[in-house]
Amino acid sequence: MSAAAESVTSRRIVRRMKRAIVIGGGIGGLSAAIALRQAGVEVVVFERAEGLKEASAALALASNAIKALSRVGLADKVLRLGVPVGRHEIRSWRGQALSELSLMKLGERVGAKSVAVHRASLQEALLQALRRYGTVRR
Numbered sequence: 220m221s222a223a224a225e226s227v228t229s230r231r232i233v234r235r236m237k238r239a240i241v242i243g244g245g246i247g248g249l250s251a252a253i254a255l256r257q258a259g260v261e262v263v264v265f266e267r268a269e270g271l272k273e274a275s276a277a278l279a280l281a282s283n284a285i286k287a288l289s290r291v292g293l294a295d296k297v298l299r300l301g302v303p304v305g306r307h308e309i310r311s312w313r314g315q316a317l318s319e320l321s322l323m324k325l326g327e328r329v330g331a332k333s334v335a336v337h338r339a340s341l342q343e344a345l346l347q348a349l350r351r352y353g354t355v356r357r
């Protein structure tokens with residue numbers, strides 16, 4: 220099935236859906252729960268950890284992630300939380316460049332910037348958005 224056909228099928232399924240449970244309150248689960256809630260689906264997120272994990276590391280959010288966050292109205296908030304990133308490089312331990320990507324060019328193509336954001340801050344922003352609608356349960 221093509222990506223476009225899959226997307227149409229997913230939208231049809233969501234339109235018929237009344238209630239959903241999301242297992243896992245990580246970045247993926249919280250984002251999915253916000254999107255489902257905005258589509259009118261009643262959502263409960265179940266998280267097995269005591270508290271939500273606050274791994275204090277930076278996360279590079281590429282243009283496609285920011286574009287997805289803009290669909291749920293959170294791009295501006297996340298862009299304010301982060302710092303812009305113009306270039307992505309993977310290097311060997313000797314410092315030799317293994318791969319390089321201009322995130323500026325990607326941003327121009329996709330129509331959204333890339334940012335580095337504190338993982339815990341991103342998760343908190345998602346949680347805040349979700350608190351407006353639903354519940355996160357253990």
Ligand SMILES: Cc1cc2nc3c(=O)[nH]c(=O)nc-3n(C[C@H](O)[C@H](O)[C@H](O)COP(=O)(O)OP(=O)(O)OC[C@H]3O[C@@H](n4cnc5c(N)ncnc54)[C@H](O)[C@@H]3O)c2cc1C
Pocket residue numbers: 242243244245246247248249265266267268272277278279280281284
């Ligand atoms: C070191 C490292 C660096 C990374 N850097 C980047 C980066 O710069 N940019 C980027 O885009 N991505 C990065 N990633 C990838 C990114 O972290 C993951 O893609 C993202 O966190 C996945 O989100 P998730 O919600 O699917 O999973 P997770 O964040 O793993 O969350 C899953 C959640 O589900 C819960 N759970 C699991 N099983 C159950 C169950 N049975 N019942 C209830 N709860 C359950 C867990 O407790 C957890 O809270 C990095 C990953 C690592 C490890």
